[in-house]
Amino acid sequence: MKNKKQILTFFAGIATCLSIIAVLGAANSPQSPVEPIPNLEVYYPGTEALGADEMRVTACGTGMPNARPKQAAACFLVELGNGDKFIFDIGTGSAERLSAMKIPYDYLDKVFIGHLHADHFGDLDALWVGGVLANRQRPLRVWGPNGPEKRLGTAHAVEHMKEMFAWDYASRQGNVNTVGFEVEVTEFDYKGINQIIYEENGVTIRSIPAIHALDGPVSFILEWNDLKFAFSSDTFPNTWWKEYAQNADLAIHECFITPWDLVAKQNWAVLDALNVGTQVHTSPAQFGKVMSQIKPRMAVAYHFFNDFDTLPGVMEQVRTTYSGPVSFSTDYMVWNVTKDDVRVRMAVVDDAVWPLPSITETLPADPKDKYGFSDFLTNGRQPFSDVVRQVYEDTNKQFGTDYTPPDD
Numbered sequence: 001m002k003n004k005k006q007i008l009t010f011f012a013g014i015a016t017c018l019s020i021i022a023v024l025g026a027a028n029s030p031q032s033p034v035e036p037i038p039n040l041e042v043y044y045p046g047t048e049a050l051g052a053d054e055m056r057v058t059a060c061g062t063g064m065p066n067a068r069p070k071q072a073a074a075c076f077l078v079e080l081g082n083g084d085k086f087i088f089d090i091g092t093g094s095a096e097r098l099s100a101m102k103i104p105y106d107y108l109d110k111v112f113i114g115h116l117h118a119d120h121f122g123d124l125d126a127l128w129v130g131g132v133l134a135n136r137q138r139p140l141r142v143w144g145p146n147g148p149e150k151r152l153g154t155a156h157a158v159e160h161m162k163e164m165f166a167w168d169y170a171s172r173q174g175n176v177n178t179v180g181f182e183v184e185v186t187e188f189d190y191k192g193i194n195q196i197i198y199e200e201n202g203v204t205i206r207s208i209p210a211i212h213a214l215d216g217p218v219s220f221i222l223e224w225n226d227l228k229f230a231f232s233s234d235t236f237p238n239t240w241w242k243e244y245a246q247n248a249d250l251a252i253h254e255c256f257i258t259p260w261d262l263v264a265k266q267n268w269a270v271l272d273a274l275n276v277g278t279q280v281h282t283s284p285a286q287f288g289k290v291m292s293q294i295k296p297r298m299a300v301a302y303h304f305f306n307d308f309d310t311l312p313g314v315m316e317q318v319r320t321t322y323s324g325p326v327s328f329s330t331d332y333m334v335w336n337v338t339k340d341d342v343r344v345r346m347a348v349v350d351d352a353v354w355p356l357p358s359i360t361e362t363l364p365a366d367p368k369d370k371y372g373f374s375d376f377l378t379n380g381r382q383p384f385s386d387v388v389r390q391v392y393e394d395t396n397k398q399f400g401t402d403y404t405p406p407d408d
């Protein structure tokens with residue numbers, strides 16, 4: 001009996017010790033239910049300071065020319081530790097992704113367009129007009145190549161975009177400040193080889209020719225703080241990329257969907273799939289060859305619909321020709337690049353995003369600029385002055401202002 005009691009006491013003692021160890025362990029754990037986990041495996045826009053030596057690149061469009069909810073068309077945002085930000089391509093649907101980065105629109109004012117396909121600049125109007133309404137109070141600056149003739153160049157495209165939006169612009173005059181409606185275009189020679197097209201604040205951006213669909217396209221190389229970012233936009237494999245994108249820290253190059261999936265998923269004819277998939281664009285196996293030549297610290301494949309049933313085929317093809325580091329990108333993939341590390345994560349975004357205030361004092365609209373209505377429409381107005389007057393009174397009370405409705 002005595003022995004049994006001693007044995008029970010012994011086990012009870014061990015259990016108590018284990019409980020104490022467990023409690024102490026929990027107290028020291030960095031991942032207890034009430035402590036934040038220090039190393040987030042995702043990127044929440046607007047929550048992380050960028051290191052002074054760091055580059056952050058976010059995929060705001062990685063898809064194809066045809067629209068889909070999962071992937072916008074080509075767009076990559078580059079943010080540097082010195083505060084500078086650059087947009088490379090602004091394909092259809094990408095303006096929405098840019099908005100999710102929670103950056104004041106005054107900083108989203110520099111766009112580099114590789115070529116004038118809609119899937120590479122189709123959302124320029126959304127960034128331009130939407131940016132003004134989201135508080136951008138400085139001109140939009142656009143860099144892009146000329147073409148084999150004037151009407152095929154970037155300046156012509158932007159000039160006629162403004163013409164297309166003539167009603168939009170006229171309608172906003174006097175209702176919002178229109179400083180942000182100004183567009184400054186820098187058009188450069190598409191045949192320039194490693195030509196400097198931007199040099200400010202320690203950042204150098206160069207262009208090299210690209211081979212894609214028609215004369216005019218270019219690829220870009222950004223260098224800052226001993227870091228090198230290369231972006232192909234669209235191109236067939238070429239000698240300039242091979243020479244000037246060498247050893248990039250981050251090399252983003254198109255990698256089209258396989259010809260087989262262009263037939264099976266996109267429902268194209270076989271000959272069109274082969275032509276577009278290997279001659280107009282760079283196929284996954286060609287992408288692997290390109291990356292084997294330039295040996296980047298991190299290769300990034302984009303320009304394919306990245307799904308559970310298409311990715312394996314793309315990966316398999318790339319791996320026949322390249323064994324180095326590679327990210328098979330999709331929208332909201334993020335790369336934090338320093339000399340020591342290339343960290344790859346996904347951003348988790350707030351769908352219900354609002355624009356931040358301008359970094360400068362808010363410039364009000366000048367009502368004198370209003371275009372105005374014809375008498376025909378003015379005579380059809382129903383002002384409902386009683387309720388509008390009440391809205392003005394409530395607003396004045398809330399903001400300490402003293403405005404009166406124009407119809408009073």
Ligand SMILES: [Zn+2]
Pocket residue numbers: 115117120212213234
């Ligand atoms: Zn293209």
Ligand SMILES: [Zn+2]
Pocket residue numbers: 065074117119120234303
């Ligand atoms: Zn494209």
